[in-house]
Amino acid sequence: MRPSSPFRVARTPMRPLALAMLAALAVACSSGEPGAAPEGAPAPAVIAPAEPAAVAMATDDLASKAQQAVADNRIYAPEGDNAIEFYLAQREREPTGEASAEAALIELQPYAMMAAEQAIAGADFPEAERLIALMVRIDATAPSLARLREDLDAARNAQAAALAAxxxxxxxxAATPTPTTTPPPATRPAPAPRPSAEPPSRAPATAVRTPSPAPAPARPANPAQAAAAPAQRPAATPATPARPAPAAGPLVPVSTPFPPFPSEAIARGRSMGSVTVRFTVRANGRVADVRVVEARPEGLFERTVIDTLGEWRFEPGAGDRTETRTFNFRN
Structure with missing residues (x-):
């Protein structure tokens, strides 16, 4: 954040100023001319506009603050106190003479892009917008900006759809009524039978059949045959074998162009280099979380690899996959 300089206010004694204003009002009322001020009245105080922070801070101070922010790992946050904003202020102050600030911003832009992707994945949309705005200030023509805006809009729409559902x-x-349990109606006890004058008739006797005992199992004549006969057991139902999970097939590329040879490397006289990156291929076929594992030399070929991988597309798959690729450059 650029330090703001205080407003510079011309100090005028308050009591003489008030008396002068009252005198001007009296003269205006008596003469019929609204707003006429008497001759010799002091001029009202003038408030000067605030000075921009970059004007009050020297270029060397901006560079030292940016380097300290890099050392403290304040690359893109917190807002107003990070290396990218200090380098931007340095470049805006001297747009044609600060090549070191431009080179530093080129190296730090991939970190802002990865942080924006993480903010989108975590549904931190204000932070994602802030980081995208930083990337626009660094390079408004970066190819990854369009993809980040698409991902941000898709994440917002998905969140809105989930909240609506x-x-x-x-x-x-809330509209569905809760069913209530109605108790069954109380039943009245049956009236007791009245005694009859006639003696009750005897019920005819019924023959009760005694169940015959179950026949005893026949014993084998030869005990040896009984020992040799296998015991009959119920057949066990064979267990259904579990189906193996389908193996993840190979990635089917849709658009995977090779990163172009950077012009900055040509300007520095570099004719070859290599970059190894690790990235995630999402289920929708897009590439995210690109991280540089190794770069030789450092600071020349990483940006073109990260920007190009942001445009890669694969056929949608069953889930996220992590891939590692090495790109060898030769001009």
Missing amino acids: AAEAAAEA
Whole structure:
């Protein structure tokens, strides 16, 4: 954040100024001319506009603050106190003479891009917008900006759809009446039978059949045959074998162009280099979380690899996959 300089206010004694204003009002009322001030009245105080922070801070101070922020790992955050914003202020102050600030911004832009991707994945949309705005200030023509904006819009739409579905489900649950249990009607006891004058007739006797005992199992004539006969057991039902999970097939590329040879490397006289990166291929076929594992030399070929991988597309798969690729450059 650029330090703001205080407003510079011309100090005028308050009591003489008030008396002068009252005198001007009296003269205006008596003469019929609104707003006429008497001759010799002091001029009102003038408030000077605030000075920009970059004007008040020397270029060397901006460079030292940016280097200290890099050493403290304040690359893109917190807002107003990070290396990218200090380098931007340095470049904006001397746009044609600060080549070191431009080179530093080129190296730090991939970190802002990865942080924006993480903010989108975590549904931190204000932070994602801030980081995208930083990337626009660094290079408004970066090819990864369009992809980041698409991912941000898709994440917002998905969150809005989820909230709408949850609200609709809650409304349906509130509108559905809760069933109430109605107790069964009470039954009255049957009246007791009245005694009869006639003696009760005897019920005819019924023959009760005694169940015959179950026949005893026949014993084998030869005890040896009984020992040799296998015991009959119920056949066990064979267990259904578990189906193996389908193996993840190979990635099917849709658009995987090779990163172009950077012009900065040509300007520095570099004719070859290599970059090894690790990235994640999402289920929708897009590439995210690109991280540089190794770069030779450092600071020349990483940006073109990260920007190009942001445009790669694969056929949608069953889930996220992590891949490692090495790009060898030769001009």
